[in-house]
Amino acid sequence: MRKLAGPLLLVLASSLMMAGCSSKQGSDAYVIEDRSPEALYTDARQAMEAGSFSKATKILEALDSRYPFGTYKTQVQLDLIYAYYKLDDTASALANVDRFIRLNPTHKDIDYVYYMRGLINMLADSYLFHELLSIDRTDRDPENAKAAFKDFEKLVKTFPDSRYAADGRQRMIAIKNRLAEYSLRVAEYYVKIEAWVAAANRAQQIVETYAGTPAVEPALEIMAKSYHELGQETLKQNTMAVLKSTYPDNTFSE
Template structure:
């Protein structure tokens, strides 16, 4: 079986080269007399040229016209990748879930699970903000959470998968993203004098993201919040942890 989509999927972002030819009309493709081989050849050529819009049209037509044809499985795999390249989250996730439901033991199930993580991770990212170095870590992290779960599922079900190492790296990135979001929320609560909520949100960083660079900030927020709440015993405990791990923190010099 041709594995066109697998090798290319490892890259998180890549630039698509849009071909000059016009998009094929799906009705024409369905009404045409092309064989499955001819249609799939067209789709593959479009993908290799980076014209994923044209590839999607051809693959969708092939899937509709020959749902039980010789390329049915590869068509689904290619559609998932083509939707991903177009940032079409809804269709990508729908096809991924359909594939896994119908083919739970397929040899490419690990790849499809990995792709689910990539699609959700892509949905969480804002390329323009990243290019302009605009901090938007305060945005809703639901897609990041979903991506983390997808990669965790991959590692649990397929620990020896060729995608496992990359998934682990992405999970660390996502942990940092989620920890940063938790800090942003905690800081917002601090500004609103909602000290109990600030302490609880900061504590989630210690509980769930203790291997990220945001632990020191979380401890500082907790210490300040406990102080404002009059919970001096809890504050002193947090300060002890800070002294042991972050002795140069400014809060320790003030206390």
């Protein structure tokens, strides 16, 4: 039997076997019949190539339940991860990722699975990121972004030569900037309500945790302002010294 191709990549679909899909009364509904796993899998890959990921997941789930120990078992699981990701069904995608890692910890494509886990967590995080300006969300940590960072970190540390490692490193930088920006928004909110201790603490966290990000400079400004409002002149002067030495063109003054 032909060796299966690697997991479907994120942008370019691999060369796929083509075959007709069953239909019912001319509608788009796909009828899962008592067919061979080869025929079902061919239809699933055709659906994925055509962008019909809802249809693909239906076929792949049927394959997964009917032939859990068949030739296609790991490939089906890999394709399910990708298909659910394309459907924005992050819960199902993550569930399939975790199952794959649990059942196939040494699989040759495990680096791809960790990469996908990072992408899925980034997708889940984007829903929160779009609501950052809502006051009632400012005290909620972006857990999916943190999870995505850990996923990419594991990828690049465990599989430094992986084809996905370079992109994973770039995404770690983007996520770090995103987390720093989130914390900066929170600190700015505390300034707005004049919660100076909370503002200073959150800004200090940015400086210590997210060094090198664009959020550090405004975070130092918030620290200096907060210490001024709290009457902590020594802390204020120390912060201003760091601000001026690190960002000599900065014009902030309190």
